[in-house]
Amino acid sequence: MPSTAPTAQSPTAERVGGSSLADVTASDSTLRRFLHGLPGVDAVGLEARAASLGTRSIKAASKAYAIDLAISMVDLTTLEGADTPGKVRALGAKAVHPDPTDRTAPTTAAVCVYPDMVAVAKEAVAGSGVKVASVATAFPAGRAALDVKLADVRDAVAAGADEIDMVIDRGAFLAGRYLKVYDEIVAVKQVCGTDARLKVIFETGELSTYDNIRRASWLGMLAGADFIKTSTGKVAVNATPANTLLMLEAVRDFRAQTGVQVGVKPAGGIRTSKDAVKFLVLVNETAGEDWLDNHWFRFGASSLLNDLLMQRQKLATGRYSGPDYVTVD
């Protein structure tokens, strides 16, 4: 994918909403005032807009383009206690050649693994351009001391991770201790340095309100996130069209105010090509075409890829093949 895109953000936002970043993040209360001063979100209206964009009819050449684009945006993920080096190697092979019967299928964006599997994954995708992402910071609960989280990140980066997916401390966020969440993100970002891009996971299902999701998005971006990500995939409610639409509005507004572009990654629960295409429509009509590549938009999904591949085969052959014509992992 576009090699011209910068791998690390240029200095993060210096001014937001008319104030200097230092002023906004001076204390818990200044940060709270800023985050609570963001425009509210009307849940009914947000969901109606997401639903209405879901009725766009994507056909023919645009569908073929969308499917390939979606494949190229997949973070192919395995996050199980039972993961073995063999499983991760298989995943790496699939990321490089998603469809063994059709070498024109694009590679996925990344493979996403636990920190102890980063080295194995790096080797499996070596030379392909596929990135290795790792969930660090005591994923998925994030309930560990900051030292432990930073050590987790350090391990992953040392093993060669190109991207770090960190979870925020939802407990602190919900308690209104925004500065603690901010400081943690800043600390993790520092460990990532220029080697790894940082994706900040909010676990939107646990934040529960759209106002919280908008505030978390801004908090993450102020702290220097390269990507904001909906969820871990480990709770009941993960990525939805509405919460992704909201985060796309946030990155759009953040760039308009600061000039800094941040990526978006919906994760969990996106299983079909139809759903993936709907998310691409959201990107196209909300943040705009600048976000329509895998440097700025990702799908955190494991089962989505096979459906995309089957749809791709159907477009190529005119017939629907079935699950035995794509690899299980």
Add this chain to the structure above:
Amino acid sequence: MTIEKRSAAFEYAPAPESRSVVDIAPSYGLFIDGEFVEAADGKVFKSISPATEEVLSEVARAGAEDVDRAVRAARAAFGKWSALPGSERAKYLFRIARIIQERSRELAVLETLDNGKPIRETRDADLPLVAAHFFYYAGWADKLEHAGFGAAPQPLGVAGQVIPWNFPLLMLAWKIAPALATGNTVVLKPAETTPLSALFFADICRQAGLPKGVVNILPGYGDAGAALVAHPDVNKVAFTGSTAVGKEIARTVAGTRKKLTLELGGKGANIVFDDAPLDQAVEGIVNGIFFNQGQVCCAGSRLLVQESVQDELLDSLKRRLSTLRLGDPLDKNTDIGAINSAEQLARITTLTEQGEAEGATRWSPACELPSAGYWFAPTLFTNVTQAHTVARDEIFGPVLSVLTFRTPDEAVAKANNTQYGLSAGIWSEKGSRILAVAGKLRAGVVWSNTFNKFDPASPFGGYKESGFGREGGRHGLEAYLDV
């Protein structure tokens, strides 16, 4: 392999709805006493598709003699129809509602062809509401004695109904469903530019086995409407359309014993406070004025925005307008369709030119208009004052006038400073502010944090020159009952 990033935006391939689901006959007659018949004087007119100027069909043009025939048929049917138990009338209405649902794809395509509005609106808004209105009033037909209009409210007799071209089938539903539920019989004149869906509805009445003469449909021009309104044997007149015609009708009906309801023009204010959910407000503004190309009497055609968020809101709005897709109304991805007629397009053009001449600032997104048909790009006017024509006259097109205010009192004063009073919108996250402002607005419908939402259970109607009487809901029954 990698994917080349497209230089242009994610282009959506055309996704046209198939025309083959609807079979439009080369010619149609008037629907009188359960039969399609020619006009007494043999006159016909053509109905065209405003998106392509293609002739869709040739339709009989009703004259005074036809009006008389239709009213006599309705009068003859009235005795038996009004004597039916309410539960029996309900059966017919439920049947009509179900047939509308079954044929909704066909009717949506037909309406889009004849009217020019996008298929996503006819499919997702018009047709579901049309069916819902028949279902809703079917439910009332056997409960009229519990509606709060006396122990045994009686129907009025023959209802003469004249409807506009902006929502041909929906306005038909708003008029016919309550009239039939309450035991009246109907003579309805659809607009001359959009007669076809009413004629398909006539066919649905036959399919539902509705007794002859209960519903009569007379395609025609204003002369037919005038003859219907003036007919001495009509007991109730219901009109939706322009304020000018409404005034004429009021003059005609004055001094007679006819009951009258008028749904006329509007110049709705959409008030955005600085604490509004701005992204959703932008959607509401777009929906308020660009739905059906702004050809909506309750359109939110005046945006009143609090000065402190004006720049932010207008930036968002302009960016959003740039994503609107204008073109083939049958394409499922089209947001803005064609203007209904050359005449309407000329009116919109004249008024917007006047807006510029009076000093308002005009803005439209880069937008290519098709070469055939009647089209008008979505348009914003900023730097508008209350004195400008574009802030006062109903434009009935995709044209939004933006005004500003500083305090809630100023917002209310400006919102109410219009000869109309049909709709208004309030955008704020503060519930107490919404309630306080809503209570002061002189408008029949006040939406909060939404716009252009309709429901058959919710009454609709105006203040001042927007007319009188209510349609929809329990209140909508009153207009068809002797109370």
